[in-house]
Structures are given as C-alpha cells and as structure tokens.
Amino acid sequence: MKLSVNPAQRYAKMRAHTATHLLHAKLAEIFPNTKQAGSLVESDFLRFDFYADTLLSNTQLKEIENWINQRIYSAFPVTLTQTTFDEAVKLGAKAFFEEKYENEVRLIRVYDNDQCISAELCGGTHVQNTREIWAFTIISQEAVASGIKRISALTGPKVIEKLHNEEAILDAQVQALEVKSYSQLNEKITKFIKEYTETKSKLESIETQMLTQLLKNVEKGKNADFEYIFQLPPETNFKALPNLLKQQFPTVKSLLTYTPEGNYIIHTDGSISAKSLVQKYQLKGWGSDTVAQGKDAAVMNIH
Ligand SMILES: [Zn+2]
Known part of the structure; x- marks a missing residue:
C-alpha cells in the first residue's frame, strides 16, 4: 500500500521544519555551545530539544519569537545544495549528532541578502522562502532532562488558531467580569483579588x-x-x-x-x-x- 501524504499537511510540515532551522540558528546565537538534542516536526508544530543549563527568560523567548518573525516577513530565500560532507562543513554547515553522513549530503541554507543565517545538513523538505512559514509563536518551554531544555512552537495557520482560542477565553472573561474590553480585565481582576483577600481574612477571623x-x-x-x-x-x-x-x-x-x-x-x-x-x-x-x-x-x- 502506498502511503499518501496530504499536500496541505506536507506543506504545514515544511513550514514547521524551516522554522525549526531558524529557531536552532537563533538558539545557537544565545547559547554558543548548545547542541541539538532532538527535534519533532509535525504539521505547523515543532518541538526542539537543546543542551542548555538555564531556561530562557520570557524576554529571551519574546526576542527569539520576534527574530524569527522578522526573518519570515523579510522573505529570505531557503536554498538546497547537494554537496559533499566536507564541502558542506566548509560552507558553514553545523554538523550535529555524532551521526555518520553519506558522502553526498543535503545542505539547507537561509540567506539574509549575502549573509547565511542558517546552514544545516538535513534530509527533510523545506519551504523555498521564509515568508511561506507565515508566522511563528512559542507555546512552551520546559526542562526535559538534566541539561536539556525543550521549546515547542507553532507556525502558519496554527498561530491564528491559537490567537482565536485565546480570544475566546478572554471574551468569556470579559463577559463574566462585566467589562467592556480586554484592556479593562487586569484592573477588574486586581480589584476582585483584593476584595476576595479582604473578605476571606474577615471571614476567617x-x-x-x-x-x-x-x-x-x-x-x-x-x-x-x-x-x-x-x-x-x-x-x-x-x-x-x-x-x-x-x-x-x-x-x-x-x-x-x-x-x-x-x-x-x-x-x-x-x-x-x-x-x-x-x-x-x-x-x-x-x-x-x-x-x-x-x-x-x-x-x-x-x-
Ligand atoms: Zn532539518
């Protein structure tokens, strides 16, 4: 039986895969000694494990997100070169794992004009231009093992889907707390928490x-x-x-x-x-x- 892959799913996977390379490039900038510890690429979803002793701060996570999205909006070309392993390393490819590479390797590169911002040996399929990723958002960061951290992220339509889900939660809160807009939520919740704490301590006494x-x-x-x-x-x-x-x-x-x-x-x-x-x-x-x-x-x- 021939395994048929839905073209939309395949494309969604390509978006997530190229985004994984961008994420890797940015993480290598933040942690110069980091190495990939594993990765999972699915339809508009990616999980990337890497070696790092410390978790990234929220500011750093936002910085990564912004950096990747800027590269997406900048519409940078993604190129594939079939070459030899030694040539690829000369061209700046990161060689990961203690993996054995075939004589001929696939080198995937992303260019910011003349500057190569990502070069990885990779057998996977990729988009041809970063703009095809459409959008990128990090959904979680966690420590998975000693010295290994994991970032999970979404690309393409799943980013909008996530925004809509979060909007639905906020809409429900706006209704329940009887305010007019999201911007009033914080004030109202702070007020409720204060009232609750006071009432609770009165009740306890x-x-x-x-x-x-x-x-x-x-x-x-x-x-x-x-x-x-x-x-x-x-x-x-x-x-x-x-x-x-x-x-x-x-x-x-x-x-x-x-x-x-x-x-x-x-x-x-x-x-x-x-x-x-x-x-x-x-x-x-x-x-x-x-x-x-x-x-x-x-x-x-x-x-
Ligand atoms: Zn790859």
Whole structure:
C-alpha cells in the first residue's frame, strides 16, 4: 500500500521544519555551545530539544519569537545544495549528532541578502522562502532532562488558531467580569483579588471567633483516653482548629474533636501519642506524637 501524504499537511510540515532551522540558528546565537538534542516536526508544530543549563527568560523567548518573525516577513530565500560532507562543513554547515553522513549530503541554507543565517545538513523538505512559514509563536518551554531544555512552537495557520482560542477565553472573561474590553480585565481582576483577600481574612477571623465561643460552650464528653471529646457543627473549618485548640487547652493531656462528617483532630501533650490513639481506635488518618487528623465516620462511636 502506498502511503499518501496530504499536500496541505506536507506543506504545514515544511513550514514547521524551516522554522525549526531558524529557531536552532537563533538558539545557537544565545547559547554558543548548545547542541541539538532532538527535534519533532509535525504539521505547523515543532518541538526542539537543546543542551542548555538555564531556561530562557520570557524576554529571551519574546526576542527569539520576534527574530524569527522578522526573518519570515523579510522573505529570505531557503536554498538546497547537494554537496559533499566536507564541502558542506566548509560552507558553514553545523554538523550535529555524532551521526555518520553519506558522502553526498543535503545542505539547507537561509540567506539574509549575502549573509547565511542558517546552514544545516538535513534530509527533510523545506519551504523555498521564509515568508511561506507565515508566522511563528512559542507555546512552551520546559526542562526535559538534566541539561536539556525543550521549546515547542507553532507556525502558519496554527498561530491564528491559537490567537482565536485565546480570544475566546478572554471574551468569556470579559463577559463574566462585566467589562467592556480586554484592556479593562487586569484592573477588574486586581480589584476582585483584593476584595476576595479582604473578605476571606474577615471571614476567617469571624470563624475563629465563632469557634472559640463554640469550644467554650459545647458539651464535652470524655473517656479513658480523651480528657475532652467535642462534637462540632457540620463543616467546621478544621484548618483553624489546631491552633485554636492549642491556645484554649494548653495543659490538656488529650482531646478529640470531630464533626458529623467524620472529620476529626486529636490533640495530645505528647504524654500519649496522638498517632497511637488513631491506631487504637482504628481510624483512617495520619498523625504525629501530638496531633492526628483524618476523616472516618467511625470516630462518632468513640465515647
Ligand atoms: Zn532539518
């Protein structure tokens, strides 16, 4: 069976491939000692792995993006030369990998007028002019292994597709936050975050006051292991509880607090291990010598 490649897909791959060469050229300028560690070229998508100790800053990533896009808009020719390996190296080709090259090699070069800005030995197919790449945008940078970084990028129509997807997200935010334009989003979000932080801290302080009152007034049980047993109302904020318990019962040997949902905290002064009490009552949860916490409906059977 003959494998047919859709011409549009093939062209999309060519755009991504030539863009990969441009990316490589620019990275070699930023990291003079870098080497390619691998690459993947798909339809208008590319992934390029290279040796570098540090991740690029956002400014550097933008600089790379701008540099490549300028070369795209400048409509530079991309040439293919069939030559010998030695000749290609003389012509400035980067020889990567510890690869063995055939006697005859394909040299792909990009020219800025008389100046060659990229020269690579490559078996892949390329566009004939950088303007055919149409546009380039970096979508991510990550560290993939020790000393190896990865840049993923888009070319051609996928760049517009990405812009449209991001626009849709922003449009939804404009609607949800009831502003008129993207430029007002930041201000509104900053305002909301400030209000949220203030409200949250107010709420926490009210909660703490309520809990403090509650701990004073709630009916207290006890048994051989626990000096105090409290049942607290549903959905009590357990985050605030450990500190409050410590403040209110500094001298207590052991106490158990739980909600009807089965959330519980065990506090001890260390003379009895909180963790061993969890084990003794076979509760689900974790603990240390002085605190144990978990969620287990069985806690309600402890009297
Ligand atoms: Zn290539």
